[in-house]
Amino acid sequence: MLDLFTYDFMQRSLLASAMVGGLCSVVGVFVVLRGLAFVGAGTSHAAFAGVALGYLVGWPPLLLAIVFGLATVWITGWLEEKGRMKLDVSIGILYTTTMALAILFIGLMKAYNAEVYGYLFGSVLSVTSEELRTIAGLGILVIGAVVIFSKELYFIAFDQEMAEASGVPARRIFFLLLTLVALTVVVSLKTVGAILVFAMILIPASTAYQLTHSLSTLTWYSVIIGVSCSVGGVVLSSIWDVPSGPAIVLLATLLFFVAVLCSPK
């Protein structure tokens, strides 16, 4: 079995899953604390519509995924700020709209395209070196922004009004968070797929939430849980020959319920 790790594709997929796991779990902390779970679910489907359009018109799928993802979160945030719609309603509308677009784009394709489905269900074993570099680049960007603005991100998650009163540019930080969520979703699309990416954002942070009362500890626990589940999921999927995305998510879910049962809270 150890022979498996000598293959290039296996090393690439382990690296990709570790990076995606770490990234999702860091951003996930703020998503869970700020109550943005549904926003991420919507974004991943919007990003998938971008991928489908990319394959349809022959443009880079990841680029269009970023455009679709960002457009969705920004429109959502803008509608909430205007007071027109609650966040969950507007994201629900965009979620179904973009999913309809994705199905439309796939329907317009002349032939069956297996690669598109790779983005829907995740195919970590087929990650290329180039994709690995994209993940690393965007990942560094997102983690860098989180590190630089962690003070502000925690503060607006805790108490947006108080943060604003203290001089935090709360609205800009909120849009920054939405942007980071969108980028994280796009980065993770190839590895875990549009359907499961949000599990990777929500579950490690929620698991860590059961185990600690400190913000800094929460973030570290979330990263450790996220990376272990991603790497563990890939290893299990190759040992048992099952799809990697579900393996990662089901492992994370298992850990979540163990944490709920053992929670000191």
Place this chain on the structure above:
Amino acid sequence: MGKENPAHMTDSSKPIIRFDHATFGFPGVIALKEISLAINAGEFIGVIGPNGSGKTTLCKAVLGLMAPLEGSLKIFDCSCEELRCHHRAKIGYLPQKGVVDRNFPVTVLETVMMGRYGALGLLKRASANDRKIAVDALAHVGMDAHRNTALGHLSGGQQQRVFIARALAQQPQVLLLDEPTTGLDITTQHNVVELIQHLHEELGLTVLLITHDINMIRSLVDRLVLLKTRLYAAGPPEDVLKPDILRQVYGKDLVITEKDLVIVEDYHHHHHH
């Protein structure tokens, strides 16, 4: 932090907060109308008024979250229209209970450290000195032994102390308290009020306390401000707490007992919370 508190350096004859015919709200929904009020350094001001009288709007205005539609509001002689205005850090704020999710995974010290934000700004990291200021603030409210405790594990009164410490960590000149005793039992209410009184005296802080509980604060404050969209009265408690003035504002919600005790039964308040 007591000795070097900047409040002592302020010229006490000059108002630090000055409303001048200021109107607040949204076009069509006026929350406060033509308020004129000057608050001097070192004063203890109680703000009272029925529900929906604009007490919380007054709070937001002082915090700089709402600009006047008409008239002006100056804080330390500044209009504070800029979001990053440094005068904001001089106002320590205790939000109304229930605004903050008290089960948020955060420790006592992490909560108080958020009070250092105004001094730090966007990109600076908290230093050992910021930490010391936060721990000192906790000591002032008698909570320094709990610094690593989860906020959610504390009682309501202890949490209130922690939030007061967060305001103190700003090293403010003004303490702005929005209903600090609501939802606490009677003994705890008195302890919190005593703490506020103590901080007012020891640190020379100007206190702006918003409450619906007149009896609790009437003996503490220098001046009472009575609001109901307009400013009905402002002055020493004995001048403001007169049956004819109060009846204008509270109507039949007002009950006065034989020992000149004023009891305001704010039913709406209990229904809404």
